[in-house]
Amino acid sequence: MQAKVPQQGNVVIAGVGGQGVVLAGNIIADLCLSHGLDVKKAEVHGMSQRGGSVSAQVRFGPEVHNVVIEQGSLQYVLGFEWAEALRWLPLLAPDGLVFASSERILPPAAQRDRVAGGVNYPLAAFEHPRVRAVDAESLAKEAGNVKTAGVVLLGALSTELGFPVAAWRDALGRWVPKKALEANLRAFELGRAWQDTAPPKPLHSSPTQQARFRLQLEEAWCKGCSICVDVCPERIWQLDALEIARPTAPERCTGCRICEKLCPDFAIDVVREQESDLLHLAGGA
Amino acid sequence: MELIQGNEACARGALAAGLKFFGGYPISPSSEIAEILSSRLPRAGGVFVQMEDEMASLGSVIGASLGGLRAMTATSGPGFTLMQEHLGYASLAEIPCVVIDVMRVGPSTGVPTAPSQGDVMQARWGSHGDRAALALAPASVAEVYDLTVQAFNIADRLRAPVVVMFDEVIGHMREGVELVPPRPEDIWRRPDPVGPPGSGHRAYAPNEEGVAQMPRFGDGYRFHVTGLFHDERGYPSTNAELVRQTLERLERKLAPVPFWLPPEKYRLGDASFVFVAYGAVSRVAREAVDRLREEGVAAGLYRPRVLWPVADAQLREDLAGAETVVVAELNRGQWVDVVARALPRSIRIVSHGKSGGEPVTTDELLAAAADLQPRSVKSS
Amino acid sequence: MTTTAKALLRREMMPHILCPGCGHGIVMNTMLRVLARRYDNLNNVALVAGIGCSSRIVGYIDANTLHTTHGRALTFASGLKLARPELKVIVVTGDGDGLGIGGNHLIHAARRNIDLTCILFNNETYGMTGGQLAPTTVREAFTTTSPAGNTEPHFDAAALATAAGASFVGRGQAFRPDALEEVLERALDHRGFSFVEVMTDCTEYFGRKNSLGGGSDLLFTQSRSDEEVSRDLSEWPSLRPGEGWQVRETQPIGVLSEDSRPAFEESLGLPGYKRKET
Numbered sequence: 001m002q003a004k005v006p007q008q009g010n011v012v013i014a015g016v017g018g019q020g021v022v023l024a025g026n027i028i029a030d031l032c033l034s035h036g037l038d039v040k041k042a043e044v045h046g047m048s049q050r051g052g053s054v055s056a057q058v059r060f061g062p063e064v065h066n067v068v069i070e071q072g073s074l075q076y077v078l079g080f081e082w083a084e085a086l087r088w089l090p091l092l093a094p095d096g097l098v099f100a101s102s103e104r105i106l107p108p109a110a111q112r113d114r115v116a117g118g119v120n121y122p123l124a125a126f127e128h129p130r131v132r133a134v135d136a137e138s139l140a141k142e143a144g145n146v147k148t149a150g151v152v153l154l155g156a157l158s159t160e161l162g163f164p165v166a167a168w169r170d171a172l173g174r175w176v177p178k179k180a181l182e183a184n185l186r187a188f189e190l191g192r193a194w195q196d197t198a199p200p201k202p203l204h205s206s207p208t209q210q211a212r213f214r215l216q217l218e219e220a221w222c223k224g225c226s227i228c229v230d231v232c233p234e235r236i237w238q239l240d241a242l243e244i245a246r247p248t249a250p251e252r253c254t255g256c257r258i259c260e261k262l263c264p265d266f267a268i269d270v271v272r273e274q275e276s277d278l279l280h281l282a283g284g285a
Numbered sequence: 286m287e288l289i290q291g292n293e294a295c296a297r298g299a300l301a302a303g304l305k306f307f308g309g310y311p312i313s314p315s316s317e318i319a320e321i322l323s324s325r326l327p328r329a330g331g332v333f334v335q336m337e338d339e340m341a342s343l344g345s346v347i348g349a350s351l352g353g354l355r356a357m358t359a360t361s362g363p364g365f366t367l368m369q370e371h372l373g374y375a376s377l378a379e380i381p382c383v384v385i386d387v388m389r390v391g392p393s394t395g396v397p398t399a400p401s402q403g404d405v406m407q408a409r410w411g412s413h414g415d416r417a418a419l420a421l422a423p424a425s426v427a428e429v430y431d432l433t434v435q436a437f438n439i440a441d442r443l444r445a446p447v448v449v450m451f452d453e454v455i456g457h458m459r460e461g462v463e464l465v466p467p468r469p470e471d472i473w474r475r476p477d478p479v480g481p482p483g484s485g486h487r488a489y490a491p492n493e494e495g496v497a498q499m500p501r502f503g504d505g506y507r508f509h510v511t512g513l514f515h516d517e518r519g520y521p522s523t524n525a526e527l528v529r530q531t532l533e534r535l536e537r538k539l540a541p542v543p544f545w546l547p548p549e550k551y552r553l554g555d556a557s558f559v560f561v562a563y564g565a566v567s568r569v570a571r572e573a574v575d576r577l578r579e580e581g582v583a584a585g586l587y588r589p590r591v592l593w594p595v596a597d598a599q600l601r602e603d604l605a606g607a608e609t610v611v612v613a614e615l616n617r618g619q620w621v622d623v624v625a626r627a628l629p630r631s632i633r634i635v636s637h638g639k640s641g642g643e644p645v646t647t648d649e650l651l652a653a654a655a656d657l658q659p660r661s662v663k664s665s
Numbered sequence: 666m667t668t669t670a671k672a673l674l675r676r677e678m679m680p681h682i683l684c685p686g687c688g689h690g691i692v693m694n695t696m697l698r699v700l701a702r703r704y705d706n707l708n709n710v711a712l713v714a715g716i717g718c719s720s721r722i723v724g725y726i727d728a729n730t731l732h733t734t735h736g737r738a739l740t741f742a743s744g745l746k747l748a749r750p751e752l753k754v755i756v757v758t759g760d761g762d763g764l765g766i767g768g769n770h771l772i773h774a775a776r777r778n779i780d781l782t783c784i785l786f787n788n789e790t791y792g793m794t795g796g797q798l799a800p801t802t803v804r805e806a807f808t809t810t811s812p813a814g815n816t817e818p819h820f821d822a823a824a825l826a827t828a829a830g831a832s833f834v835g836r837g838q839a840f841r842p843d844a845l846e847e848v849l850e851r852a853l854d855h856r857g858f859s860f861v862e863v864m865t866d867c868t869e870y871f872g873r874k875n876s877l878g879g880g881s882d883l884l885f886t887q888s889r890s891d892e893e894v895s896r897d898l899s900e901w902p903s904l905r906p907g908e909g910w911q912v913r914e915t916q917p918i919g920v921l922s923e924d925s926r927p928a929f930e931e932s933l934g935l936p937g938y939k940r941k942e943t
Contacts, residue, residue: 227880308743
């Protein structure tokens with residue numbers, strides 16, 4: 001069933017640099033303009049080259065003056081990255097809807113000040129009745145191009161924001177590179193299809209079902225540089241008397257793998273021992 | 286019979302040998318080789334690329350050779366100097382390749398492009414370290430063709446860089462020649478890798494000739510190549526014993542080459558007065574020998590075709606009957622040191638060196654001979 | 666993920682020779698994660714390196730690895746690629762190797778648009794030889810050959826490669842492995858000369874000479890202007906706000922330029938690169 005063509009509304013697209021957030025905003029704005037609506041679009045980027053937050057706010061209606069979306073009036077959030085989507089929850093209208101990619105991108109530095117147990121923060125969001133987790137990454141891969149994840153979410157949005165499908169497709173055609181159009185149109189369809197098969201009720205996750213991670217150390221390779229000690233958001237690693245890294249509280253590991261990725265010596269392996277719902281979803285099952 | 290130039294014979298010899306990659310940089314008097322190959326090599330299914338300098342040229346040649354192709358570059362003195370580091374690399378890393386050096390007067394830009402044989406010692410000691418060197422010296426257009434083919438054969442069989450060096454006279458000389466392409470069975474191949482890919486594979490394990498049995502890149506072996514001294518896996522090592530053994534092996538494996546390409550001995554049988562000469566100078570010396578023979582002098586010519594390595598014992602044996610040896614070269618005396626080292630002190634050794642860009646003449650050699658008062662045949 | 670980064674190491678060669686906290690190790694780690702995602706094994710990948718700390722890393726990777734001469738990796742790689750166009754050839758070079766002694770080869774490889782990926786590890790110094798002045802050292806920085814602070818301007822490697830004609834130019838940082846992964850992925854996807862400059866750190870020489878602290882301290886300098894790093898600047902009193910230091914703060918990362926000019930291999934009509942019918 002096709003929803004009614006909206007006469008006014010507002011949408012936030014949130015993600016990190018390089019995901020096509022600004023482009024997705026342009027597509028929606030273009031769509032509104034082609035339906036004779038007034039549009040205002042605000043963009044926040046600048047750290048985009050550095051993997052930082054990027055967002056685009058689109059407000060449309062017969063006449064729009066204010067570009068800023070006020071608290072409690074945000075209708076739709078497209079989250080290209082899980083945590084970035086959740087930042088907008090405070091602005092969400094009671095009947096607003098969040099389509100969030102279950103993909104998680106963790107900028108190392110952003111993790112540094114997280115308190116222990118911070119993993120509950122994204123899990124809690126699953127219990128929010130207005131958040132829909134979309135495995136956009138897997139669907140984009142299925143469409144043939146992982147970079148179309150944003151368009152998967154646009155597809156999902158199109159089932160709620162009821163512009164005619166043909167108009168959505170035309171707008172895509174105007175904005176995505178020609179050679180990638182085919183994959184993008186597939187991604188758009190897959191996004192729409194997901195909505196058809198998605199569980200109507202909010203997802204739940206038991207906090208007791210967190211992932212367990214085992215921290216494995218290649219002792220002979222560790223040179224005691226202490227990068228892991230300094231970057232671990234949970235402050236798990238310590239150097240022992242021989243200047244070898246040791247996990248002091250491995251049970252606090254959230255599996256962010258920052259230590260593994262920033263270890264110059266390949267000495268650390270973060271091994272997932274038990275899949276949580278969160279990671280299960282992210283894996284596309 | 287056709288009339289062709291030395292440089293063209295070189296290019297055609299390379300093609301006949303199966304050249305599939307040429308990376309070069311223009312320099313007189315070698316440029317014709319690149320020019321000819323730029324049109325003919327692509328038609329023969331090969332790749333010609335003009336690189337940005339001579340280091341890049343030989344670098345690209347080594348890279349292509351690792352990919353399994355017969356590869357070559359051509360240059361002259363200044364460029365040859367720039368290639369020295371990569372000659373050392375190819376030597377230690379055991380990468381087959383052929384470098385053509387058409388010699389001109391140096392040092393530095395020198396006299397472009399007057400003939401010279403001034404790069405003989407550079408070919409031996411130009412790169413740092415105790416590098417084992419291979420250098421061939423053709424003396425005619427036909428021999429440029431043949432030795433270019435042989436250079437590829439030797440390079441592949443021994444996995445070493447081979448320098449083919451000739452002076453500008455040979456490079457630009459035109460002669461009527463009948464080029465005889467090598468038969469398929471005349472083409473030597475690289476040693477095959479031993480065993481299948483896997484953790485036990487040793488790319489640098491030598492065969493009975495002391496040659497590494499490396500696969501080419503991309504055949505599943507995944508091995509390491511480095512200019513550092515390395516063990517049989519190719520992994521770097523600073524072990525002094527390993528370094529010593531490697532240097533010995535790299536020298537030993539080249540030792541047969543002067544026997545594969547023996548020197549030319551012209552009227553040497555009973556000669557007591559012997560010219561030692563290579564390249565263009567040997568052609569003049571041959572005429573001098575004939576003229577001296579007409580005068581009754583027991584003259585002969587000894588013409589090495591392999592300048593490096595030198596088989597001291599071979600030289601001693603071949604020149605055992607000589608009383609006077611005149612080493613005539615287009616330089617101030619380079620290969621003469623080799624002769625002097627190899628021969629007993631009882632033999633008089635004279636250097637007839639000439640530099641400046643003008644060729645050695647028969648009259649000059651005859652005048653030198655007159656000064657030395659050689660014995661006649663009859664008085665022996 | 667097809668395999669794991671660690672599975673692509675030559676274990677018998679580990680641990681590597683890099684100093685504790687060396688940014689090169691992080692970049693190598695990132696590179697291998699990208700390769701592990703793309704390949705089961707590296708049978709058809711050749712890693713070609715010059716001389717220097719960064720160039721040494723190829724020896725630890727279970728691929729066709731070629732450790733060449735100082736500055737000339739691109740020339741060996743060019744020959745190899747033209748001989749075996751079916752191989753994926755990746756050049757690993759440093760700032761001294763690739764921009765100092767080897768600068769000529771970089772601009773010409775870029776100009777030809779040969780289908781290689783060149784990853785230049787920029788730690789702003791000559792690490793292997795003891796921390797000397799490099800063509801990338803920023804003004805005022807101390808090195809073992811600029812005891813009173815560098816007075817020379819530095820190269821912008823990415824801008825140089827762009828100007829020379831590289832059809833893909835990107836930049837990443839050791840500090841942001843995820844962003845770097847994406848840049849590397851796209852560089853490897855690209856057909857033509859792709860150049861990626863990676864900002865990394867020399868702890869033992871550059872870090873010490875400039876009192877920048879150890880591995881993680883140096884890493885955090887790569888994001889100093891962001892609010893992401895909570896540590897106050899005042900914790901690095903020796904970090905002088907000279908002209909040079911601002912370079913790191915303002916350098917953009919990501920894909921900086923990309924176009925689809927024909928690769929050199931196409932103009933030669935090599936297998937797999939046949940000229941497109943027009």
